Amino acid sequence: MKKILFLTAMALVLFSCKSTSATDTKLDKGAQVAMKGNWVISSVTYPGSEYIKVNSFEIADSQCFVGSTWKFVSNNNKGNMALTKYDCPVFSSPITWFVNKNGEFVLKVLDADIKAKKVREGYVLHVANQTENAFQLIDKGNVEGKTISVVYQFQRAN
Known part of the structure; x- marks a missing residue:
């Protein structure tokens, strides 16, 4: 039981935030x-989802994101999620x-009253398996010295 609690604590710490400062801005x-x-x-x-919990985007447990809705506007790089x-x-x-x-x-x-340029922290994920109706965002993290991938599977909404 102590190992499970330790792994949970480690996952929450390691997946809590990533800086966007080192990313290439060529689109x-x-x-x-x-x-x-x-x-x-x-x-x-x-891997290990039955033993560890991942706090996605410092908002909620990763499984709370199943069914979440996302809107992406490509011409101004804005949108929303819920x-x-x-x-x-x-x-x-x-x-x-x-x-x-x-x-x-x-x-x-973003917070509703704060402009994007004032938000200094963000998240960097890898885009994979992109098709017309689906894509994946993959977050990398470290749990007990092993790199794991958290895969968010997106499907186009009707």
């Missing part, structure tokens, strides 16, 4: 335009985002 317009529209996260998977799952925190926020030439998705979750 991948094709990837961005393909993301334009409304999306739903259909699953969040990672958690909609029963028995999870109610959360909705504007976002700013872009995809760079390195295949990195850079995300800032």
Whole structure:
């Protein structure tokens, strides 16, 4: 039991925040335009999910993001996201985002009254398996010296 609690604590610390300061800002317009529209996260998977909890984007447990709705506007790199799952925190926020030439998705979750340029912290995830109706965002983290991937599976909403 102590090991499970330790792993949970480590996962919460290690997945809590990533800086966007080291990212390339040259945009991948094709990837961005393909993301334009409304999306739903259909699953969040990672090795050891039965033992550890991941606090996604410092908002809620990663499983609370299953069913969350996301809107991406590619011409101004804005949008919004909302958690909609029963028995999870109610959360909705504007976002700013872009995809760079390195295949990195850079995300800032904004407060309603704060402009994006004043938000200094954000998240960098890798874009994978992008099609017309689906894509994945992959976050890397370290648990007990092992790198794990947290995979957010997006499906286009109707």
